[in-house]
Amino acid sequence: MKTNHLIRYIALAGLSLCIAASAETQQADATAVIQFKGNSTLHDFEGLVKTQPFTATFFDETPNGPVLVSAKASFTVLEMSTDHGKRDKNMRKMLDQKQFPIITGTLTNAELPTFGTNSTANLHLRIRDIEQEVPVTLSEWERAGNLGTFRMTFPISLKAFDLKAPSVLGLIRVGDTVEIDCSVTGTFQ
Numbered sequence: 001m002k003t004n005h006l007i008r009y010i011a012l013a014g015l016s017l018c019i020a021a022s023a024e025t026q027q028a029d030a031t032a033v034i035q036f037k038g039n040s041t042l043h044d045f046e047g048l049v050k051t052q053p054f055t056a057t058f059f060d061e062t063p064n065g066p067v068l069v070s071a072k073a074s075f076t077v078l079e080m081s082t083d084h085g086k087r088d089k090n091m092r093k094m095l096d097q098k099q100f101p102i103i104t105g106t107l108t109n110a111e112l113p114t115f116g117t118n119s120t121a122n123l124h125l126r127i128r129d130i131e132q133e134v135p136v137t138l139s140e141w142e143r144a145g146n147l148g149t150f151r152m153t154f155p156i157s158l159k160a161f162d163l164k165a166p167s168v169l170g171l172i173r174v175g176d177t178v179e180i181d182c183s184v185t186g187t188f189q
Helices: 002-022 085-094
Strands: 024-038 045-050 054-060 067-076 102-111 119-127 130-144 147-157 177-188
Touching: 024 067, 045 085, 054 177, 102 130, 119 147
Parallel strands: none
Antiparallel strands: 024 045, 024 054, 024 177, 054 067, 067 102, 102 119, 119 130, 130 147, 147 177
16 A cells, blocks of 8 residues: 555655646847827827837747746836827827836736637736736737747737827817737747
């Protein structure tokens, strides 16, 4: 009887070592280009901003299992641009750029999708002094050599972050929802 327990213990210990040995963590030097799109009673608009460089950590427990990503990225409000000076000025005023110059997003152990599918995760987003968990869709995860890319898309409600959408003379109003499309690129170390 004691021999059976000893054999089971050795087998479990060996299995644990095999699982631990197959798990892999890699870091990548990353950036993201964020496109944001909104609408107003006059016309739709879009803009771009690029994040500051950040480190993304990729973890896969098994060779054929899902890849998890964790990262914290930020960008400055001043670098957000719609290529329209007055609109950009109103956007920066709404975001209170002088008091809150940085917007930050954090993913923690988000599962990247397998080929041809999407996955979902929560992005911890900080705009001004408000922090929210925002559901996001991850897609197009691809790794070729030391380069990895994926997309993250999600809507943001301005009201959810206590932001008052700008209006011009009370006639032209910006809609509450802004669509975000974020392309992440990382170079593995």
